[in-house]
Amino acid sequence: MAAPAVTHRGLSRQAKLLLILVVGAAVSVALGVYADSHTPTGERPYTLFFSDTIHLKVWFATAAVSLAVVQVLLGLRLYDKVHVPRTAPPWLGDAHRLIGTLVFVITLPVAYQCLWALGFQSADTRVLVHSLAGCFFYGVFAVKVLTVRARGLPGWVLPVAGGTVFVALVTIFVTSSVWFFTSRPAGIPLF
């Protein structure tokens, strides 16, 4: 049996990966516990230039998913899975970081209203999946960020973590914005 690969800081790859996964799980569980135990206020604390908080949320979520698609394409270029542009510009990695950060920031006001005003709900399948995916998203996002910072992890960990973040975000989007856009008789609200 091969000895576990030991990194220069003394932790084995497996231990480091396990530690990162535990942190991510803790983030998800903490959000779920908060959302479940906190008394939902039912309030709509901010609208910015939208006519309602729900409109702000669906459009912010749409913006986050749109940027996340760009983020995935940049990631594919970084891993040489696509070849457009033919020569990768030197700023590609930083652009990938910037867009990922923007996606995260855009989700915060949406998540705040969900957690604070609505809490964890399980009234039907859509709402339950949305609540679970919302908590999972920030946990796996933490895993992704820690994976980027950690050294010596297997090469597959980072793309898997990034892909899982994207899947979680799309799940949130489908169970909220897409549902909202398609279930409204009045059509899609611009603001």
Added chain:
Amino acid sequence: MSFKRFVNAIEVLALAAAITFAILLFANEPSESGNASTGAKVYAANCASCHGADGGGGTGPKLAGRVGRVYPDIEDQVAVVTKGRDGMPSFEGDLTAAQILDVVEYTRTDLGK
């Protein structure tokens, strides 16, 4: 400023936003007991037409001086206001959870006094 430094600065701001997000979740926690003075306004606007301005009853049952005995556990009364029961309508879509807690607190403390 190079692009890398700009991205680093944005990441620091994002971290600050995340910390603020976590703090606000707990800083704005509503009171567990409700606010009776706010509840009085909610009562006047939503409940008085059926239960009477002084809680003495009308088309709905008397509440003043009685509701605490009918519902020893405040959660049971919150559930009735939230979900409705018999002739009592649900206020789930009309009032926030905090408003329901406030009006329930009012009916159990100051109503009719």
